[in-house]
Amino acid sequence: MLSLYRSNNNDNDSTTIDLLYRLCKENEIEKVRNCLQFIHNKNIINKIHASTHSTCLHVACYYGHREIVYMLLEYGALRSIRNSTYDLTAYEEADTDDIKQLFLEKKLFSNNDYDYIEWSMVGDNLLDKQREFRQKIDLYKNYDNQHLISKLLVEIIHYYLNEYLINESNDNDNSEDQITRQQIETIEACFKEAIEKQDYLTYFIKAYTLSTRFFKELNK
Known part of the structure; x- marks a missing residue:
């Protein structure tokens, strides 16, 4: 064997x-x-x-x-x-x-997936952090100001995705740190679907877990 x-x-x-x-x-x-x-x-x-x-x-x-x-x-x-x-x-x-x-709650084991997710919830107060995280999740689930969230996502699409990330990518000589137009369009599609279905949490997590530089910039 x-x-x-x-x-x-x-x-x-x-x-x-x-x-x-x-x-x-x-x-x-x-x-x-x-x-x-x-x-x-x-x-x-x-x-x-x-x-x-x-x-x-x-x-x-x-x-x-x-x-x-x-x-x-x-x-x-x-x-x-x-x-x-x-x-x-x-x-x-x-x-x-x-x-x-x-996929979300640990520093996902290593950097072998192109630094796929870098944030973590570890330490002596792990239970408190988990509880706080879940409370935030529930807050987003129950948040009923759909117009405000939709407006925020539109701003993210127009400024953050189509201006900031592209400029950051163009200014970076390291090809591994660059984000492509196709990747930006994929992230943009997640946010548009979030607005259409009013399911903000699901599609934000989906955008965050894509193998792009989006999560890195978001963590800054």
């Missing part, structure tokens, strides 16, 4: 992907943990499965296997990958709030 995971041969990599995907789908926690220990090429867990067109993280999120999701994220699963069939990220496939919270 060990030689299977250690080999760089494409056929063996494909076999490993099939095995890991099946174990993640079936919620075989211990087998997944053991399997990950012998996968030295971390790119394998981010491969799109040939028949389902999704990653291991996608299938674990879809079926609600929280512990599997946690292990994959900890090991280095990329959160920005979209499946080929529905063009969804693993976060978007998640059906339960506790799994979605894994």
